[in-house]
Amino acid sequence: MRPTWDQYFMQIANMIATRSTCLRRSVGAVLVQNKRIMATGYNGTLTKLPHCEITGCLRDKQKIPSGQRQELCRGMHAEANALLFASTYGIDMRNATLYSTNQPCVSCAKMIIQAGIKKVFFEGAYPDRLALELFKEAKVKLVKYNGGKK
Numbered sequence: 001m002r003p004t005w006d007q008y009f010m011q012i013a014n015m016i017a018t019r020s021t022c023l024r025r026s027v028g029a030v031l032v033q034n035k036r037i038m039a040t041g042y043n044g045t046l047t048k049l050p051h052c053e054i055t056g057c058l059r060d061k062q063k064i065p066s067g068q069r070q071e072l073c074r075g076m077h078a079e080a081n082a083l084l085f086a087s088t089y090g091i092d093m094r095n096a097t098l099y100s101t102n103q104p105c106v107s108c109a110k111m112i113i114q115a116g117i118k119k120v121f122f123e124g125a126y127p128d129r130l131a132l133e134l135f136k137e138a139k140v141k142l143v144k145y146n147g148g149k150k
Contacts, residue, residue, distance in 0.1 A: 005035055006121060009099040010145055014123075016040050017101045021051040022075055024059065024066070029078035030099040031086055031117075038091045041081030045074050067127035070107055079108040083115055093117055099145075106131040113138040121145045 003011065009030050017028030021044030031039045045051045052058075052074060059073055070077075076084075079100055086093050094116030098104075102124040104112060109131035112120060119141040135142045 006099075006145065007147070009037075009097075010101075010121060010123065010147075012037070012040075013099045013101050016042050017078070018042075019044070020078070021045050021053065023052050023057045025102065027078040027100065027102045029082040029101075031082045031091075031093055032097045032099065033091075033093070033095075038093065038096065039082045039086035039089075041076075041078045041083070041085060043075055043078045043081070046076060049074065065127075067105065070105055077105060077108050078102075079104050080111055083111050086115075097121065102126050103128065103142075103144075104131055106134065109134045109140075113140055119143065 009032055013028040013030045015028065016030065017026040019042045020026035027043045029041045030037055055074065062072060064072055079098060083093065096117050097119040098112060098117050100120065100122045103122045103126040104120065105126055105128045113134060117140065121143045123145050
């Protein structure tokens with residue numbers, strides 16, 4: 001059975017998440033314009049730095065709960081990586097759609113809003129109420145993806 005566009009892009013986001021180098025959570029993101037993939041990203045350690053599987057997880061060592069003190073991490077979030085890769089190649093993301101395997105955090109929400117993205121599909125929850133409030137205030141449509149079920 002042929003997938004819908006949303007199913008297709010979310011399946012790709014899930015595949016991209018398999019490249020994650022984070023020990024806590026694997027996240028994948030896909031930026032789409034007019035049913036075409038413009039950029040992708042996954043969460044993990046910065047380019048050319050040792051992965052957390054070698055150094056250990058800084059957040060685990062300091063017992064930092066999910067959704068808090070995001071600055072205390074060696075890695076970048078999937079959504080941020082996708083936006084940075086798009087900007088590297090001069091891709092305008094205004095009015096684009098983002099597909100992510102997790103609800104974006106407040107830091108990523110700010111970048112998504114500032115980039116002009118108008119719709120975000122996500123699967124997994126993330127404990128960040130402020131992100132939800134900012135999306136609502138900025139009129140970014142946030143869609144909890146349920147696998148295409150009605």
